[in-house]
Amino acid sequence: MRDDEILIGSLMEDTWLTLEQVSAACAVEPEWLLRHIEEGLFPHADSVAGVWRFSAVSILRARRMRQLERDFEATPELAALMADLLEEVDALRTRLRCAGLP
Amino acid sequence: MQFKDYYQILGVPRDATAEDIKKSFRKLARKYHPDVSKEPDAELRMQEINEANTVLSDPEKRAAYDQLGQGFSPGQEFHPPPGWDAGFEFSGRGFSPHEAAGFSDFFAELFGRMGGGAHGFHTQGRGGEDHHAKVLLDLEDSFTGAVRQLTLRVPQFDASGRMTLSTRTLNVKIPKGVRAGQIIRLAGQGAPGAKGHPSGDLLLEVEFKSHPRLRAQGADLHLTLPVTPWEAVLGAIVPVELLDSTLKVRIPEGTQSGRQLRVRGKGIPSNPPGDLLLDIQVVLPPANTPKARQLYETMAQELAFDPRRNGKG
Numbered sequence: 001m002r003d004d005e006i007l008i009g010s011l012m013e014d015t016w017l018t019l020e021q022v023s024a025a026c027a028v029e030p031e032w033l034l035r036h037i038e039e040g041l042f043p044h045a046d047s048v049a050g051v052w053r054f055s056a057v058s059i060l061r062a063r064r065m066r067q068l069e070r071d072f073e074a075t076p077e078l079a080a081l082m083a084d085l086l087e088e089v090d091a092l093r094t095r096l097r098c099a100g101l102p
Numbered sequence: 103m104q105f106k107d108y109y110q111i112l113g114v115p116r117d118a119t120a121e122d123i124k125k126s127f128r129k130l131a132r133k134y135h136p137d138v139s140k141e142p143d144a145e146l147r148m149q150e151i152n153e154a155n156t157v158l159s160d161p162e163k164r165a166a167y168d169q170l171g172q173g174f175s176p177g178q179e180f181h182p183p184p185g186w187d188a189g190f191e192f193s194g195r196g197f198s199p200h201e202a203a204g205f206s207d208f209f210a211e212l213f214g215r216m217g218g219g220a221h222g223f224h225t226q227g228r229g230g231e232d233h234h235a236k237v238l239l240d241l242e243d244s245f246t247g248a249v250r251q252l253t254l255r256v257p258q259f260d261a262s263g264r265m266t267l268s269t270r271t272l273n274v275k276i277p278k279g280v281r282a283g284q285i286i287r288l289a290g291q292g293a294p295g296a297k298g299h300p301s302g303d304l305l306l307e308v309e310f311k312s313h314p315r316l317r318a319q320g321a322d323l324h325l326t327l328p329v330t331p332w333e334a335v336l337g338a339i340v341p342v343e344l345l346d347s348t349l350k351v352r353i354p355e356g357t358q359s360g361r362q363l364r365v366r367g368k369g370i371p372s373n374p375p376g377d378l379l380l381d382i383q384v385v386l387p388p389a390n391t392p393k394a395r396q397l398y399e400t401m402a403q404e405l406a407f408d409p410r411r412n413g414k415g
Contacts, residue, residue, distance in 0.1 A: 006249055006273045009286035009306065017285070025234035025305060056285045059234065059307065064137070071131045086137050098317050098324045100381065 017054040026062040033062060041065070041080035061087070105180035106208045108154035108167065116168070120159070127155040153205045156213075163213060170212070182211060210267045230293035230302035237286075237306045239276060241313045241323075244370050245345045247278030252306070274306070279372035281321050284308050316345070321376025323369040328385045329353055342380065344368065351380065359384035 023030045036042045037052065044058045061083050068079035109116050112126045133139060134147040141147065157163045174180055235254050243250060254270045277286060285305050292302025310318055317324040325342070333340060337355035341348050351365060361382045369376025389395045 006275055007288050007291065008275045009277060009288050011277045011280060012285040012287050012305070021232050021303075021305065024231045024302070056283050056307065059285075072128055089137070094319055097312075098319045100317070100324070100326050 012056070017056065017058060019052045019054070022054045022058050022062055025059050026066060028062055028066050032066070036062075036065065036076060036080070039076060041076055057087075103180055103207050103211060105171065105174040105176060105178045106154075106206060107171075107174075107176035108157050110176055111150050111154040112158060114158075118158075120161075123155070123158050127151065127159070131155075149205070153209050156205075157209070167212070180208070205267070207267060230295035230300065232302040232305055233292040234305045234307065236309055237274075238309050238311055239280070241310050241316055241318060241370075242345050243276045244278065244280045244310075247276055249273055249275050272304075279321075279370055279375070280308050281370055281372055281376075282308055282310050282318060318370060321370045321372045321374075322379055323376060324379045324381065326383050327351075327363075327380040328383045329357070331384055331386060334359070334382065334384045342378075344378070349378075353382070357382055 019030050019033060023033050033042070033045075034052075037045050042058070042061070044055045044061060046053050046055075064083045064086060065076070065079040068074040068082055069076060074082070109118070112118075112123060112130065114122050114126050118126075130151045131148070134141060134144045134151060136145045136148055139148075157167050170182060233256065235252075237250075237252055239250065242248070250273070252272050252274055254272065255267055256270050272288070272291070274286070274288065280286065285307050288304040288306065290301045291304035294301045315325060323344075327340070327342060329338070329340060332338075333353050334357045335355070337357075338353045339350050340353055342351045349365065349368060351363065353363070357363075359382060363380040363382060365378040365380065367375045368378035387394060389398050
């Protein structure tokens with residue numbers, strides 16, 4: 001393994017993740033992702049000339065939804081609703097933190 | 103390697119039904135859900151619970167575990183006898199490499215063989231898959247573009263499809279100006295591809311450790327800046343210590359406590375750079391000497407000021 005080398009990373013801009021990258025990172029089938037997009041449960045996806053692109057927050061959302069569906073047998077709609085709420089909580093927690101509150 | 107008592111982890115008796123196990127798992131999964139749990143070590147407990155459930159919810163894995171684990175107590179030194187899994191045919195649901203990275207060595211030793219095929223992580227006739235990991239950086243790393251040593255736990259599959267967990271250490275140059283939530287891509291550092299096919303990439307999701315003074319929001323940085331009453335009232339130029347430099351910031355005359363000053367381009371040095379947002383906090387000097395008391399008394403007598411009358415109470 002090339003451990004001693006210094007690896008130079010490139011920064012992926014938002015909406016640069018492909019369908020395959022998101023599904024591999026979350027261990028979901030690409031079809032699972034596509035089905036959720038079609039049902040409007042995945043607002044972080046954007047289609048550019050027929051190719052799906054994802055923002056970095058997609059990974060977290062896909063992972064959360066998949067876990068909720070699997071661990072609690074949640075319906076996709078319920079998992080999406082819960083993911084919406086968790087994203088809202090994340091945003092509020094960030095605002096609290098920026099306001100210097102614990 | 104230490105023996106893990108999956109029944110104890112899920113809090114169920116050894117003769118628990120599948121329904122009991124499912125119920126108990128859900129109860130614990132709710133309690134230790136990393137997004138909402140207030141329990142310390144919620145993330146670690148959740149991994150343990152997931153691991154226990156992966157084994158006990160699968161009849162084949164459970165049967166193998168029961169046979170093997172007879173007479174062992176948790177934490178006891180344990181080595182599976184060679185060929186212990188002969189006679190078991192594992193066809194149940196697998197687990198993802200992402201999950202497996204959080205599982206124990208005990209699990210990997212026992213059930214590693216089953217991970218690969220079931221979920222198709224093998225790279226047959228195509229490029230390797232991308233791996234994904236979260237990295238916790240200091241805010242300073244984004245300013246300096248430092249080289250950081252990262253240690254990742256990665257599942258690997260050998261030629262026969264058996265999974266082992268190995269620790270991998272990487273030296274990564276952190277791109278200057280990186281923000282939380284962004285992804286650093288290390289080309290070719292993911293899973294190896296099939297012969298003649300390229301390896302996958304390693305995608306690192308960036309998160310920052312909390313900083314004692316600075317708080318990042320996107321590319322913007324927030325900082326609470328304490329000032330004296332006279333600096334706020336009369337205006338002043340005050341030094342502000344940042345991560346890589348000290349700025350001189352002008353406090354405009356008549357700045358009230360709680361006001362926010364924006365210093366453009368002095369946030370995280372991304373492209374374009376973020377702003378520095380200073381939350382002004384006026385701090386009153388204590389009246390702990392006769393001189394200080396006298397000054398406050400003079401103000402009380404000389405200044406006709408009632409903040410409540412101005413509707414600012």
